[in-house]
Amino acid sequence: MKIVIGPASKELGEKTAELTKLEAVQVSLKTFPDGEVYIRLERSVQCENVAIVQTTSPPQNDRLMQLAFLADAAKRNGAHNVTAVVPYLAYARQDKVFLPGEGISIETLGRMLKGAGIDALVTVNIHSENALKKLSFPAKNLSAIPLLAEYFVRKGFKKAFALAPDKGAMYIAKQAQKVLGGDAGHLEKQRDRYTGQTRQTGKGLDVEGQAVIIFDDIISTGGTIIGAAKILREMGAAKIFTACVHPLLIGDAENHILDAGVEEIVGTDSTPSNIGKVSLAPLIANALKEQESG
């Protein structure tokens, strides 16, 4: 197997190649004045299994096109099998028709990527398991939550309360709780499907005097974490931290979260950011090794 270092995940791709001791294939990328991209593999991948490491966080549409072009280039170069390693998979939140007239974006995306030459996918904490089922090729979903929780154990926060900002993320809080060994719970979050507005409540939670870590898959605008931090402060939490797998951190999200009383924001290198303190490379390297040996 060879590892193609996608332009959106250069560092993560290099680290993964180092850990797996697989050859890294670099990529030339040019952007034309009109915004179109040109992409070329710098080494042959003929008769090889190939893993393309390329996240699809914003600018997601550009990164998805780059991924598709890389898959096509690999196949035309004679690659045997192409696995896309996409830590953050864009469009996974639109995994069903919520309102009449909508499409299922993740399903469309799956068909496009398959058409481009992708045979399998490895991703990390996809927004919903249902999204995985919509893809047109075998897909494996890894979890980085234990790695994030271990970060807090190393910092001396064993027994911290693991909080999910909504019921859907409770599986995340439970995975963190296994490592932290404290309590876990979730807030209630309701979303208005037309306006996108959300409302959070903390009924039944007891976090008074505790160190609380809010775990989520994605931090985008930071609104969810800011709302959760407000409730936790009102409930008397002693310290508030947050951890996420995909720190998209749109606009000034990082500062807004810190201003809301969160002491530290911890993310992974699923997407390049200032807070990627936990690397996904060991997780991805293991998954690729298993794939090659099994």
Ligand code: R5P
């Ligand atoms: C939603 O269900 C996700 O798990 C995240 O909570 C959400 O995407 C975070 O978005 P934001 O940071 O904009 O509140």
